[in-house]
Amino acid sequence: xxxxxxxxxxxxxxxxxxxxxxxxxxxxxxxxxxxxxxxxxxxxxxxxxxxxxxxxxxxxxxxxxxxxxxxxxxxxxxxxxxxxxxxxxxxxxxxxxxxxxxxxxxxxxxxxxxxxxxxxxxxxxxxxxxxxxxxxxxxxxxxxxxxxxxxxxxxxxxxxxxxxxxxxxxxxxxxxxxxxxxxxxxxxxxxxxxxxxxxxxxxxxxxxxxxxxxxxxxxxxxxxxxxxxxxxxxxxxxxxxxxxxxxxxxxxxxxxxxxxxxxxxxxxxxxxxxxxxxxxxxxxxxxxxxxxxxxxxxxxxxxxxxxxxxxxxxxxxxxxxxxxxxxxxxxxxxxxxxxxxxxxxxxxxxxxxxxxxxxxxxxxxxxxxxxxxxxxxxxxxxxxxxxxxxxxxxxxxxxxxxxxxxxxxxxxx
Amino acid sequence: xxxxxxxxxxxxxxxxxxxxxxxxxxxxxxxxxxxxxxxxxxxxxxxxxxxxxxxxxxxxxxxxxxxxxxxxxxxxxxxxxxxxxxxxxxxxxxxxxxxxxx
Ligand SMILES: Cc1cc2nc3c(=O)[nH]c(=O)nc-3n(C[C@H](O)[C@H](O)[C@H](O)COP(=O)(O)OP(=O)(O)OC[C@H]3O[C@@H](n4cnc5c(N)ncnc54)[C@H](O)[C@@H]3O)c2cc1C
Numbered sequence: 001x002x003x004x005x006x007x008x009x010x011x012x013x014x015x016x017x018x019x020x021x022x023x024x025x026x027x028x029x030x031x032x033x034x035x036x037x038x039x040x041x042x043x044x045x046x047x048x049x050x051x052x053x054x055x056x057x058x059x060x061x062x063x064x065x066x067x068x069x070x071x072x073x074x075x076x077x078x079x080x081x082x083x084x085x086x087x088x089x090x091x092x093x094x095x096x097x098x099x100x101x102x103x104x105x106x107x108x109x110x111x112x113x114x115x116x117x118x119x120x121x122x123x124x125x126x127x128x129x130x131x132x133x134x135x136x137x138x139x140x141x142x143x144x145x146x147x148x149x150x151x152x153x154x155x156x157x158x159x160x161x162x163x164x165x166x167x168x169x170x171x172x173x174x175x176x177x178x179x180x181x182x183x184x185x186x187x188x189x190x191x192x193x194x195x196x197x198x199x200x201x202x203x204x205x206x207x208x209x210x211x212x213x214x215x216x217x218x219x220x221x222x223x224x225x226x227x228x229x230x231x232x233x234x235x236x237x238x239x240x241x242x243x244x245x246x247x248x249x250x251x252x253x254x255x256x257x258x259x260x261x262x263x264x265x266x267x268x269x270x271x272x273x274x275x276x277x278x279x280x281x282x283x284x285x286x287x288x289x290x291x292x293x294x295x296x297x298x299x300x301x302x303x304x305x306x307x308x309x310x311x312x313x314x315x316x317x318x319x320x321x322x323x324x325x326x327x328x329x330x331x332x333x334x335x336x337x338x339x340x341x342x343x344x345x346x347x348x349x350x351x352x353x354x355x356x357x358x359x360x361x362x363x364x365x366x367x368x369x370x371x372x373x374x375x376x377x378x379x380x381x382x383x384x385x386x387x388x389x390x391x392x393x394x395x396x397x398x399x400x401x402x403x404x405x406x407x408x409x410x411x412x413x
Numbered sequence: 414x415x416x417x418x419x420x421x422x423x424x425x426x427x428x429x430x431x432x433x434x435x436x437x438x439x440x441x442x443x444x445x446x447x448x449x450x451x452x453x454x455x456x457x458x459x460x461x462x463x464x465x466x467x468x469x470x471x472x473x474x475x476x477x478x479x480x481x482x483x484x485x486x487x488x489x490x491x492x493x494x495x496x497x498x499x500x501x502x503x504x505x506x507x508x509x510x511x512x513x514x515x
Contacts, residue, residue, distance in 0.1 A: 156477060192476070194500070198512065220497040222476050222487070236476075236491040237498075266481065295512075 001030040004314075005088055005098040007078055009035035009063045011043075011391070012289025012303035013104035018393030019311040021068040024318075031070075032096065034088070035063055036077040041132055042386055044300065047164055047336065049135040050142055051175045058383070060132070066391045078105070081261040083282045100284050100314065103270060105257065107160055107290035107298055109134075111250035114155055116226035126226060126246045129168060130160065138247065142175070147184030148244030153233065154191050155223055157198075159252045160290055160298040163345075165189070166196060166206060167336040168247060173213045174338030187215045190233070190241055194219050199352035202345055205369050209337055252298070254291050269293035274349070275325035277310045284317075286310060295349065296329040304390050305330045308401040330403040332358075334379035342375035344368055348403040354410055359398040361407030368408065418444045430503070430510050434468070437507030445505045453505075457493055460485050461506045468508040474499065475511065 004020060006013045017033045024031070045059030067073045077091040081101065088096040109130045111117040117126065127141060128134035152169045159165075169189045176182040189196070189210060196206035196217065210217050224236045232242040251267075258264030263281065265271060271280040272292035279285040288306040290298040306327055313323045329349030334342045344366050345353035357364040365374055389396060416425045423436040429445075431437055442461065446453050453461075463484040467474055476499055480487040494501040503510055 156475070194497070220500070222491075224487070236487045237495055238491075266478065 002028060002099045003097060004029055004031045004100045004102065005096055006031070006033040006102045006104060007081075007088065008104040008106055008289070008291070009033050009037075009067065009073065010040065010104065010106050010289065011300045011386075012106070012291075012307060013102070014040070014063070014066050014391045015304060015307040015393045016102055016104060016288065016310065017067055017071045018391070019307055020314065021071050022393065023311055023315060026070060030072070032072040032074055033067060034074045034076065034078055034090075034096075036075070038063060038075065040066060040391075042383060043130075044161070044382065044386070046129050046132065046135040047167055047171070049132075050129055050138040050168075051171055052139060052143070053171075054383075056132075056136060061387065078257050079260065080257060081263060081285075083261065083263060083285060086284070098284075100317070101282075101286070102310075102314075103279070103285060103287045103291050104289045104303075105255040105291045107252045107254055107269075109250040110253045111248075113251040113253075114223055114226065116228055117155075117248065117250060119226060119228040121226070121228045121231065121246075125231060125244065126228075126248065128248060128250055130164075130249055130252075141245070145245060147176075147181050149186045149188065149242060150245045150247065151188045151190055151233065151241060151243040153189075153221075153223070153246060153248040154193075155249060155251050156192055158298060159249050161333070162297060163197070163333055163335045165191075165247075165249050166210075169215050170209065170213060170338040171336055172247075173215060177339075187213075188218060188241065188243075189215050190218045190221045192220065192222050199347065201355075202353040202369060205343070206335075209371075213338070252290075258291075265293055267293075273325075274329065275327050276313055276323040277306060277327060278313070278317075278323060286314065294327075294329070296327075297331040297333065299331055299333055300386065300390065301332045302330070304396075305401040307393065308395065326402065328402045330401060332399070334375055334382060336376065336379055337371050340376050341371045341373055342379045343371055344375045344378065346403060346408070351403060351405070351408070351410070354408050356408040358407060359404070428504075428510065431507040432509075434465075434507050441507060442505050445507075449501055449504070451494065451501070451505070454493075456485075456489075457505075460490065460493060460502060464502055464506045465508060468506070473511065474503070 039060050040063045042059040045054050048054040079091045080089040123137045127138040129138050154165050176185045195203040197203040221235045225234050232240045234240050254268030258268040263270050270287045272287040272294050274294040277286050279287050288310050289303040296302050309327045332346045334344050336342050347353040356368040358366040358368050414425050419440045424432045490498045
């Protein structure tokens with residue numbers, strides 16, 4: 001039997017296990033998936049936990065419930081990939097040989113990269129919401145916080161779900177309004193970018209929303225340190241921003257196993273062909289989800305589109321056929337804007353988010369780059385879709401893996 | 414868009430970044446630096462040529478990467494090109510504004 005090993009049973013790895021189990025000849029291929037955790041976390045839920053909009057139980061399930069029978073699930077920490085020897089080395093010393101390796105170990109926060117971030121104020125007045133524990137600690141803080149200066153901050157790009165911190169700022173505005181204490185809270189959004197987002201049209205729309213919600217934006221801020229004594233963040237140019245409550249997105253990095261294996265870049269992401277998803281260093285290693293260095297959003301929706309295309313490419317690879325250069329960077333993200341509304345953006349490597357209708361041109365029902373209640377319903381429905389459709393590797397009707405140009409108003413300014 | 418700098422016609426985008434690096438020369442760099450109120454010293458030029466070398470190698474630029482380059486540390490980079498150093502320095506260097514991926 002030939003062996004396929006999948007590293008990581010998060011969003012992307014789980015989808016691949018389901019696709020490959022369905023597509024490959026079981027008499028010929030043996031599929032193993034490895035994760036150090038027992039639980040699967042629905043990370044988009046971390047945005048809602050701090051505001052008591054979700055219960056913790058809603059966003060955690062057992063990994064094993066999503067791995068098809070017939071695929072071997074192995075629990076344990078991966079120590080190293082010995083790419084030259086086609087071997088995965090486990091922390092406990094076990095070695096797994098493979099013919100084909102799929103890396104889906106994701107990205108995680110690294111607060112230790114910034115001086116003072118993990119100082120004495122960590123989880124006292126400095127919080128993250130990119131981990132389950134962080135989001136819960138922040139929920140407890142927000143339940144009793146009496147107001148002051150709230151600073152929502154991005155350390156450096158790239159980060160997972162780059163719109164999540166903006167959504168956090170919008171939801172905070174809405175949360176404090178409902179608690180009748182908005183006047184006691186000053187919200188500042190601090191970003192290393194030049195505006196709310198990276199692409200011009202979406203930036204204009206989002207800058208406008210920030211303004212409308214009375215959220216101050218501080219752009220081009222490259223943090224040098226968190227000053228725990230005086231509760232302020234300071235950038236390399238000497239600019240200082242004081243806070244009473246700092247909600248930061250620390251530097252995101254790939255898993256350290258890449259450093260141990262000599263396979264990652266300076267942020268432990270694996271250099272990967274952005275159209276085929278094959279790793280640049282080894283033809284039998286493929287990468288999808290947050291673990292790669294491709295210039296696409298680090299999002300679950302991206303992993304879903306990648307999984308469809310990668311499955312086809314793995315079939316080509318096995319047959320010795322050329323790979324299809326098909327992945328176009330397609331991303332589709334809801335942006336919560338508070339008060340029961342949301343925006344939707346749909347874009348790829350070459351096309352920035354614009355206004356329009358989705359998925360049907362001229363009809364919708366979802367509106368691109370415009371606030372609507374329907375979009376908010378879409379965002380909430382995403383949780384159900386995630387657990388019941390996405391993870392199982394099922395195709396979503398009417399939503400193709402590559403971006404559709406129809407329904408998008410590219411010429412409109 | 415086209416713009417005349419030091420008597421030469423060069424193409425730039427809406428933000429004033431050169432769209433064709435081959436049109437760049439030191440005089441153009443000097444002229445852009447005056448527009449952004451920076452007086453270029455030999456130290457500035459060292460950083461500028463590092464950025465241009467990276468651009469030629471098609472290797473993406475970030476503040477983190479420059480901090481680890483061994484050419485300049487982040488503090489000095491800010492001192493040389495205040496406020497938004499990467500944006501300012503790339504503009505003077507005649508290369509595209511780095512797109513932080515999303
Ligand atoms: C706050 C927040 C909000 C988000 N909102 C959205 C959203 O609205 N829409 C959207 O599409 N996406 C959203 N995302 C992004 C989305 O969650 C990720 O892009 C997606 O989960 C990536 O999947 P992955 O499989 O690459 O990584 P993960 O799902 O993180 O899985 C990686 C797995 O690898 C395992 N692993 C790593 N290293 C090792 C090792 N050495 N040994 C053993 N196991 C290991 C981990 O335990 C983990 O289970 C959000 C993310 C966050 C943090």
